[in-house]
Amino acid sequence: MNDGTINTRKEALAQRLKRYFTGxxxxxGHVAEWDVNFGCVECIAEREASKREASDKAKAARKAYAASDEGKVAHKAYVASDKGKATKAAYQASDKAKAAKAAYEASDEGKAIKAAYAASEKGKAAKAAYVASDKGRAAKATYDASDKRKAWLAAYRASDKAKAAKATYDASDKRKAWWAAYRASDKAKAAQARRREAKAAALLSVVTT
Ligand SMILES: [Zn+2]
Structure with a gap:
């Protein structure tokens, strides 16, 4: 901006100003300031506005095409093409895609969809197949041996929830049946015999010393 005293481009340049005003x-037909590089500032603003309008129009046209039957068929063909597959694979391997996926999984929508999938027959079948696979078993073994798992287990055992679950289990018929079966087993009998022997040995040592 200038106060109207800079009237020529030459003066503006000499004073290192970006604009001048000739009147x-x-x-x-614009009576406006002039930019030393790009001319009438009103003309600059009009050019920018028409550029924006053209790009909005192009965007709308692209959107309309994508929503049309023709556009959908073309998109499907592209996705199935080698080029489309390569583009998708490259995107999925990018940090941007990974961040987007993580953000989606952490969102309420992502969680709800995941939960719905896990509860579906398809999701259950997929999980069962994974658990039974070599990859799934190896992943479980790694997890079970991890510090993360140990810490989780310790925290769980100390929780009220775990205590309540244990009390429920201890009082259950399942537990009683397990206990009865255990007592009747050779293993339990052997353990009992060992305890008896140890007691007898301890008693004997008391008596003989
Ligand atoms: Zn103009």
Missing amino acids: EACKR
């Missing part, structure tokens, strides 16, 4: 109309 004359440009060829499109």
